[in-house]
Amino acid sequence: MATFEVRGGCCLKGEITPQGAKNEALQILCAVLLTPEKVTIHNVPAIVDVLQLIDLLRAMGVKVEQIGPSSYTFEAREVDLPYLQSREYRDRAARLRGSVMVIGPLLARFGVGYIPKPGGDKIGRRRLDTHFIGFQKLGARFNFDTDSHFYTVEGKHLQGTYMLLDEASVTGTANIVMAAVLARGTTTIYNAACEPYLQQLCKMLNRMGAKISGIASNLLTIDGVDSLGGTEHTMLPDMIEVGSFIGMAAMTASEITIKNVSFDNLGIIPQQFQRMGINFVQQGDDILIPKHDHYVIDSFIDGSIMTIADAPWPGLTPDLLSVFLVVATQAQGAVLIHQKMFESRLFFVDKLIDMGAQIILCDPHRATVIGHDRKFRLRPTVMTSPDIRAGVALLIAAMTADGISTIQNIEQIDRGYQDIDGRLNALGADIRRIE
Secondary structure (H helix, E strand, C coil): CCEEEEECCCCCEEEECCCECHHHHHHHHHHHHHCCCEEEEECCCCCHHHHHHHHHHHHCCCEEEEEECCEEEEECCCCCHHHHHCHHHHHHHCCCHHHHHHHHHHHHHHCEEEEECCCCCCCCCCCCHHHHHHHHHCCCEEEEECCCCEEEEECCCCECCEEECCCCCHHHHHHHHHHHCCCECEEEEECCCCCHHHHHHHHHHHHCCCEEECCCCCEEEEECCCCCCCEEEECCECHHHHHHHHHHHHHCCCEEEECCCCHHHCCCHHHHHHHCCCCCEEECCEEEECCCCCCECCCCCCCCCEEEECCCCCCCCHHHHHHHHHHHCCCECEEEEECCCCCCCCCCHHHHHHCCCEEEEEECCEEEEECCCCCCCCCCCEEECCCHHHHHHHHHHHHHCCCEEEEECCHHHHCCCCCHHHHHHCCCCCEEEEC
16 A cells, blocks of 8 residues: 655646546547447546556457557457456456446447446445436346346347436446447437536547537437447546646645646636635636635625535536635635535545644535635644545645645545656655655
């Protein structure tokens, strides 16, 4: 188990480029199973979850070739279906949450899909009902073995239909879309997720020969086709990394430039940081975060306390609420952080309270933060990263603490952030990785 030793108080300066989008990568990589032809993908992030999914695809029989530092080709000409019943497949697929999205492509192309109960962050209930209800509406049969925790879907002749999703699940929508592109007839998905990741997937599938309309809305229409071909695709920069760097720059009173952010795909993220009192300058497709000696949390028009809450796109992504929470600890003013989607995602705040942050955990979904306005520096401590996003929030806290902090279980951070210590040290941070 590796740890970080973080010396706080370092001021960062320079330029940093965000990695390819993790959440997009997990969808796009699974989509290569839809065609026997070559698919070339660029800006693939070298993070644990993505590399494990690439290894899983390779073990399934997909021919994988790395053609550049972040570019790969995939050729799913001969997929080893019997392997999907093996113990090795179950062990590999169970390690990462994104593995669930292989089911849609397998069902569409081969009429059968298998997956064990997937892993991922322990941030509360993350049900898969939306995925499998969608498959059933397309005509597939579903079975869940409660003893082995193994999911099976079968359906040789999927038929397009209308469906209203019970939740705007990003991975659920992606899975159903990938199943529907090869189904007979027309599929209409209402209350579909419309995050940029999903838009990217639909655009890529259309280049492969799919017929998807309504992209960027919550109403998708898919006219099934007989087969899909190869294509070339470039990932967006990771909006969660961009947001993490904005918050990190403000809280450490640093001046940094975040390069090539794809500003138009950041949605409400920049605006929400402005409500926290964090200013920035857009320079083309770059963002300059000037040094913030102070940043003042806004209030609502009637003077009531500001609330930052997650919501389906185009609302604020829940993956950034941990960053907003930790950044608020050194702001002037108070804010209510409302995490609506996952009931265990705020439990890392006890470590921030140990460090001296003024936080009231109201319930599993809400925390009130009263900022110190830099009049008190957080105390260093020993802490454990419980999930990817809380891990980077704790890293930001440690970078502002008055002394050396230790963060354990940094494998969680590595699952979502590529070489985060090396890239931040290049800006002037003092983070030591101890294997």
